[in-house]
Amino acid sequence: MDDFLRDFVFKQRKFGRFTFSFLDVLLAACITGTGVMLRLAVVEYTVTNTHKLGAMFIDFILAYLCAELVYDSTRHRNRAFLTYSILVIYPTMIANSALWGQNSVYYVFFLFVGLYFWERGRKWRGLLGIAVGVVMALARMELSTKSLTLGWPNFYEIIGKEKFADLYNQVSVLCLTGILLTMIYIFVKKNVTLTRELSLRLFLFLALLIPYFAPSMPAWAGLTADIAALVYCMRWPKKFYVPMLHLIVSYSAYANIINGETKLPMPLYSVILLILLTDVGAGIYQEVVTSVRKGYKR
Amino acid sequence: MNKFLKKYELDRADVLYLAALTLIGLAIRVILRVVTSEDWKVYWDPWISDLRQMGFAYLATDRYDYAPSFVYILWVISKLPINPMTAYKAIHIVIDFVAAAVMGKIVMETTGSKIKSFCTYGFMLLVPTLWAESALWAQCDIIFMTFLLFCFYYLIQERPNMALFFYGLAFAFKLQSLFIFPFLVILWVNKKIKLQHFLWIPGLYFLSIIPAWIAGRPLMDLINIYMAQGAQDVWSLSIKWPNIYQIIGNQYFLLEYAEAGTWLILGILMCVMFAMAQKRYRITSEFMIQMGLFFAILTPYFLPHMHERYGCVADILAVIYAMMNIKRFYIPLVHILMSFNSYMAYLSHLENQEPSIYYGVWAFVELGLLVIVGLDMWRYMTNPENQTQVVKAGVVTEERE
Numbered sequence: 001m002d003d004f005l006r007d008f009v010f011k012q013r014k015f016g017r018f019t020f021s022f023l024d025v026l027l028a029a030c031i032t033g034t035g036v037m038l039r040l041a042v043v044e045y046t047v048t049n050t051h052k053l054g055a056m057f058i059d060f061i062l063a064y065l066c067a068e069l070v071y072d073s074t075r076h077r078n079r080a081f082l083t084y085s086i087l088v089i090y091p092t093m094i095a096n097s098a099l100w101g102q103n104s105v106y107y108v109f110f111l112f113v114g115l116y117f118w119e120r121g122r123k124w125r126g127l128l129g130i131a132v133g134v135v136m137a138l139a140r141m142e143l144s145t146k147s148l149t150l151g152w153p154n155f156y157e158i159i160g161k162e163k164f165a166d167l168y169n170q171v172s173v174l175c176l177t178g179i180l181l182t183m184i185y186i187f188v189k190k191n192v193t194l195t196r197e198l199s200l201r202l203f204l205f206l207a208l209l210i211p212y213f214a215p216s217m218p219a220w221a222g223l224t225a226d227i228a229a230l231v232y233c234m235r236w237p238k239k240f241y242v243p244m245l246h247l248i249v250s251y252s253a254y255a256n257i258i259n260g261e262t263k264l265p266m267p268l269y270s271v272i273l274l275i276l277l278t279d280v281g282a283g284i285y286q287e288v289v290t291s292v293r294k295g296y297k298r
Numbered sequence: 299m300n301k302f303l304k305k306y307e308l309d310r311a312d313v314l315y316l317a318a319l320t321l322i323g324l325a326i327r328v329i330l331r332v333v334t335s336e337d338w339k340v341y342w343d344p345w346i347s348d349l350r351q352m353g354f355a356y357l358a359t360d361r362y363d364y365a366p367s368f369v370y371i372l373w374v375i376s377k378l379p380i381n382p383m384t385a386y387k388a389i390h391i392v393i394d395f396v397a398a399a400v401m402g403k404i405v406m407e408t409t410g411s412k413i414k415s416f417c418t419y420g421f422m423l424l425v426p427t428l429w430a431e432s433a434l435w436a437q438c439d440i441i442f443m444t445f446l447l448f449c450f451y452y453l454i455q456e457r458p459n460m461a462l463f464f465y466g467l468a469f470a471f472k473l474q475s476l477f478i479f480p481f482l483v484i485l486w487v488n489k490k491i492k493l494q495h496f497l498w499i500p501g502l503y504f505l506s507i508i509p510a511w512i513a514g515r516p517l518m519d520l521i522n523i524y525m526a527q528g529a530q531d532v533w534s535l536s537i538k539w540p541n542i543y544q545i546i547g548n549q550y551f552l553l554e555y556a557e558a559g560t561w562l563i564l565g566i567l568m569c570v571m572f573a574m575a576q577k578r579y580r581i582t583s584e585f586m587i588q589m590g591l592f593f594a595i596l597t598p599y600f601l602p603h604m605h606e607r608y609g610c611v612a613d614i615l616a617v618i619y620a621m622m623n624i625k626r627f628y629i630p631l632v633h634i635l636m637s638f639n640s641y642m643a644y645l646s647h648l649e650n651q652e653p654s655i656y657y658g659v660w661a662f663v664e665l666g667l668l669v670i671v672g673l674d675m676w677r678y679m680t681n682p683e684n685q686t687q688v689v690k691a692g693v694v695t696e697e698r699e
Contacts, residue, residue, distance in 0.1 A: 158654060158655055159642040159653075160643075160646045160653070163642065163646040164330075164333070164434070164645070167332075167434075171329055174325055174329075175322075175424050175426075177322060178318075178323075178423070178424040179424065181318050181319065181322075181420070182315075182319070182417055182420050182421065185311060185315040185413075186417065189413045267655050271655070278628060
């Protein structure tokens with residue numbers, strides 16, 4: 001009987017292109033249930049409407065999509081499972097949709113759909129997904145002329161949020177454009193091939209960089225980077241500290257807006273984000289150098 | 299078009315990038331030009347008004363405490379039929395672009411990489427301390443910094459006469475050019491500069507004060523103008539610059555530490571120069587920039603009464619240094635952030651309040667950068683591959699190429 005049960009639990013069964021054991025299905029079902037319960041526990045904090053219900057549903061689809069992304073790049077079933085499991089109970093995702101009702105997951109979903117297609121070699125669909133995500137994100141933004149940040153601990157937490165807000169609103173966008181153009185210029189000149197790995201690194205880097213310098217960033221501006229950091233960590237497990245720290249920063253930003261206070265000063269979180277940005281940027285640099293060297297050898 | 303591209307060995311991507319970054323740099327400055335800073339209201343505007351009324355005779359008065367060379371620029375502005383603040387900022391904005399171009403040239407000379415050179419030009423136009431100084435604050439440090447950059451450029455080209463000519467020009471505009479003076483002494487020790495080249499410094503300064511002297515201001519007054527400048531703003535040992543006084547306390551022993559701090563930095567510089575003079579090593583372009591950066595960080599770190607802008611020389615040298623040594627990319631990143639934080643503390647009228655990250659914390663960060671650059675220099679000097687001669691008891695005992 002024992003052997004039968006053990007066999008039943010661990011035996012791999014094939015369903016179409018997927019192979020599952022009972023344990024896998026059990027974890028998937030239980031963690032999905034936990035995700036649902038977690039959301040139900042906090043859902044009454046804000047009004048629940050179809051928009052919010054839709055966002056909560058998309059949370060799960062996004063978790064699945066990210067698991068696919070991880071599986072595609074690592075061919076590691078357990079990591080893919082873990083990605084889905086963690087994202088289903090990811091605090092910022094739950095807080096964003098179920099608790100706070102911000103529903104940012106709609107635009108984040110399209111950004112990841114874009115990444116998914118891009119990584120699969122379907123460049124145009126990838127670009128379209130990212131473009132839709134960007135447009136949706138921009139449509140949600142409200143430009144403040146009083147404060148340079150609306151809750152996200154970025155550059156302006158360090159240098160001051162209020163002075164010259166109306167001018168820095170424009171200057172920061174120009175500086176960001178300059179930085180992005182410089183990156184594009186280097187990539188074009190060095191003939192860098194956008195590999196799957198480099199695409200993921202770049203995706204995370206931009207998800208960190210843009211909210212760090214863009215004006216009027218709300219507390220949930222780091223949601224894309226939160227999720228991308230987890231996928232990044234699953235691809236390179238040594239980078240486990242990236243999602244860990246980013247999640248702490250991100251959730252503290254939520255807490256600062258929702259509760260009106262944080263236990264640690266916000267500028268500290270800005271410094272942590274700067275360190276993460278630098279760390280991910282250094283990874284891109286190394287990848288580019290390797291890619292260029294390979295290009296020379298070819 | 300193709301001929302032009304071929305002549306300058308450019309491709310379309312280069313031209314597009316340079317054009318786009320030039321436009322972005324210009325747009326940033328055009329947006330910020332509308333700000334009227336305290337310095338403009340309290341100093342430049344009244345000075346220009348006086349120059350308008352009195353003409354050249356204004357130079358005979360003691361109403362200005364900046365180098366006369368700068369006041370001549372204000373005199374020219376007072377003659378222009380346009381808004382003086384627009385004219386003032388426009389001049390400094392143009393110099394921003396010249397400085398960015400010289401930076402690009404220096405990086406081209408030292409690294410041989412066109413991509414790095416163009417990126418330096420583009421990056422310099424985005425550096426917040428640069429656009430904040432000229433377009434927002436209406437400060438004038440970019441003038442002497444540009445001359446210092448020319449000085450580095452000609453030193454790298456092994457044209458010491460031109461280099462010291464530009465250093466002399468920098469000194470004729472701002473006393474802060476002296477921050478990196480010890481590095482010229484080390485170059486002299488290593489036979490890269492001759493003693494007569496140093497004559498440009500007093501020579502150009504003297505030439506620059508002649509018009510003001512002719513106008514009627516006493517010669518001794520003009521010679522001592524930097525001394526008089528140093529005697530102002532003594533209400534704090536550090537005026538928002540994160541240095542040693544932000545760690546030990548900048549509001550106590552104001553008189554005592556002001557004098558002691560000056561002697562202390564002189565002593566430190568003597569020790570550093572003595573240590574550096576004990577060995578003979580190859581003076582490469584990278585080492586020159588390294589030395590410049592080291593002294594640009596070290597001197598304001600111990601000198602009392604340092605203003606929030608006095609990290610500007612280190613800001614730009616750090617960018618060149620990082621372009622030469624990409625592993626040190628974080629030095630400009632951190633230094634510019636620190637500098638800009640100090641700028642914003644002044645521009646936000648924080649007065650005696652601390653910024654969100656305390657000056658004391660930044661002072662430790664600056665110390666860390668100083669140690670990193672210092673160690674890089676030390677490793678270079680002690681690396682046998684870089685040594686050409688060894689000096690023992692003042693005598694050159696061994697020489698090798």
